Amino acid sequence: MPKKTPAGPPSVRALVLLAVLAVSALALDQFTKHLVVSTLPLGEQVKVLGELLILQFVKNPGAAFSLAAGSTWIFSILAAVVTVAIIVLARRIRSIGWAVVFGLLLGGVLGNLTDRLFREPSFGLGHVIDFISTPWMIPAIYNIADICIVSSMGLFILLTIRGINLDGTRTVSGESRDADATAQDATRSQPVPGTGTAEPQIEPHRSDA
Template identity: 35%
Template sequence: MLVLWLAIAGVAVLLDQLVKHWIVANLVVGQTQALMPKLMDLLYVRNYGAAWSILQGKTWFFYIVTTIATIVILYLLIRKKEVHPLFKISLSLLLGGALGNLIDRIHLGYVVDMFQLKFINFPIFNVADTFVTIGVILLFIDLIFLDKESI
C-alpha cells in the first residue's frame, strides 16, 4: 500500500508543478487575471517566505522543516499499519504539498504563488498549499473522529 500513498503524494506534486509552470509561462510577476469574479483571481507572485510573507529569505529554515516533515511523514506511512486510510491520505497530501513547495525553493529560490481570494484578506497561495491545508484538515478529522491511536 505504500506505493499508493506515495502515488497520491506524487500526483499532488505533479498537479502543483503543472499549475506553477502554466502561471510562469502565461503571466508576468504581479499580473492579475480573473478566475472566478468576486471570489478568486490568479495573481503571479514570488514568495521568498511563508504565509503573510513571514520568514522572508530564510530558505535554510524551510529546507530543514521540510526535510524533518518528510522524514516523519515517510516514517508514519511505512510504520503505521493499522490506521484508517484517511490518516494515510492526509499524510500523502501533506507530503505532496511540502515537496511541491520544496521543489520551487530548490529550483527557483522562491515559491510560485497564484491564488488570491477576493472576499477575504488572505495570503496568496498555490496548489501545494491547498494540499497541505486539506491534509491537515483530514488529519484532524481522523485524529478527532476516526482513530485516536493514529500517532
C-alpha cells in the same frame, strides 16, 4: 483506559494510496506553477471569477501564504525534516484516512520544497511560486501545494477527534463505551418478536439471611 477496535486494512493499500496522492499533488503543483511562470506576467492580476478567484503571479521567499518572508532556508530545512519523518512513519500507516493525510502533506511539502531547492535566486533559497488569490476568504496568495497542506491538516484534526490511529484502530473513550453498554441493555429489554413479552432477565442470587 481507552479501548481500541480491531486494526484496519493491510498497510500495502495505505502505502500505495499515500504514494499516489503525494506524486499526484507534486505533479499538479509543479505543472500549474510552470503554466503560471510561462504565461502570466509577474504581479499582474487576472480575474477568473471576479473577486472570488484571481490569478496573480508572485514569488514568495517565505512560508505558506507568503508568511515569514526572508526565512527561506529555515523552511527548506523544515520541509526536508517533515519529508523524512513522513517516510519513516509511512510503514506504520494502515488507516486509509491517515494515508490521505500524509499523502497530501508529503505532496504539498515536496511541491514547495522543489521551488526552494531549484528556483531562483539559489539552491535552498529559491522563491516559491504563488498564484491563487481569494481575497474574500483569506488575504494571501497561495498555490496548489499550500492547498494540499491545509487540507491534510483539516483531515488530521478530524481523524484525531474521531480517535482513529495510524494503524487503523479506533480509540473509544469511557463515556462512549458506557453509552454503548446502555444501548445494548435497552435492546435486550425490548419485547421478543412474536411473543409480545420481554426477554427473561436473570436476577442475581440473594440470600434471605
